[in-house]
Amino acid sequence: MKLVKGGNVSTLGSPGDRGGVMSGRKQIVAVAVASLLVGALCAPAAAQRSEAKRALILELLGLSGADEMAEQMRLLILSDLKAGYPTVVDSAMSRQKGLSEKDEARLREKLSDFNTFEEQFNERFEEHMKFATLVPSVYEPLYDRYFTEEELDEMVGFYRTTVGQKAIATMPMLMQEAAQSSFRAMQPRVASLIEAIFDEERAKLD
Numbered sequence: 001m002k003l004v005k006g007g008n009v010s011t012l013g014s015p016g017d018r019g020g021v022m023s024g025r026k027q028i029v030a031v032a033v034a035s036l037l038v039g040a041l042c043a044p045a046a047a048q049r050s051e052a053k054r055a056l057i058l059e060l061l062g063l064s065g066a067d068e069m070a071e072q073m074r075l076l077i078l079s080d081l082k083a084g085y086p087t088v089v090d091s092a093m094s095r096q097k098g099l100s101e102k103d104e105a106r107l108r109e110k111l112s113d114f115n116t117f118e119e120q121f122n123e124r125f126e127e128h129m130k131f132a133t134l135v136p137s138v139y140e141p142l143y144d145r146y147f148t149e150e151e152l153d154e155m156v157g158f159y160r161t162t163v164g165q166k167a168i169a170t171m172p173m174l175m176q177e178a179a180q181s182s183f184r185a186m187q188p189r190v191a192s193l194i195e196a197i198f199d200e201e202r203a204k205l206d
Contacts, residue, residue: 049144056152057143061135063159064168070131072172078118085114 081088089111096107111117143152158164 049140050149053144053149053152054140056149056156057140058135060143060152060156060159061139063156063164070126070129073129073131074122074125078121081121082114082118085117086112 089108092111093104093108096104099107147155159168
C-alpha cells in the first residue's frame with residue numbers, strides 16, 4: 001500500500017511485506033527499546049533497591065526469558081537487513097569517497113555477499129551491542145520503579161507455574177500473529193480512508 005507524504009509516494013510496510021519502510025516487528029522492537037531507555041533515566045538509583053527486591057527482579061527476568069532478548073534481537077535485525085540488503089549496500093557505497101571506479105566495483109562486489117556480512121555481524125554483535133548491560137542499567141530500574149516487592153514476588157510465583165511458563169513461551173508468537181492479522185484487517189480500511197481524504201481534497205479544486 002502506498003501513501004503520499006510531502007509530495008512523495010512511500011510504501012506502508014506490513015509484518016509480511018518486506019518491501020515496506022520498516023517491518024511491523026522492527027517498529028515494535030524500536031519502540032520497546034526506546035521506551036526502556038527513556039524510562040531508565042527517571043528510575044530510582046540502584047542503591048535505593050533492596051537486595052531482596054533485586055533478587056526477585058533478576059529471577060523474574062530469568063523466568064520470563066529476558067536473557068534471550070539479545071538473540072531475538074539479533075535474528076530480527078538480520079531478517080530485516082537481509083530483506084533490504086541491496087539498499088544497505090547502496091547506502092554504504094554512497095559514503096565511500098575517493099575510490100577509483102575499479103576499486104568501487106570491487107568493494108561493492110565484496111559488500112554484496114550477504115552471507116559473508118552475516119558471519120561478521122554475528123561475530124561482532126555481542127561486542128558492539130553489549131546487551132548484558134541492559135539488565136542492571138535498564139531492566140532492574142524499570143521493574144523497581146513500576147512494581148513493589150510484593151507484586152514481584154507474586155509475578156515470580158506465577159511464572160514458576162506451568163501456565164506461567166506456557167504464557168511466556170506462547171506470548172511472542174501470539175502477539176506476532178495478532179499484529180499480522182490486525183494489519184491485514186486494517187489495511188483495506190486504511191486504503192479506503194486515504195482514498196476518501198484524497199477524493200475530498202480533489203473535489204475542493206472544482
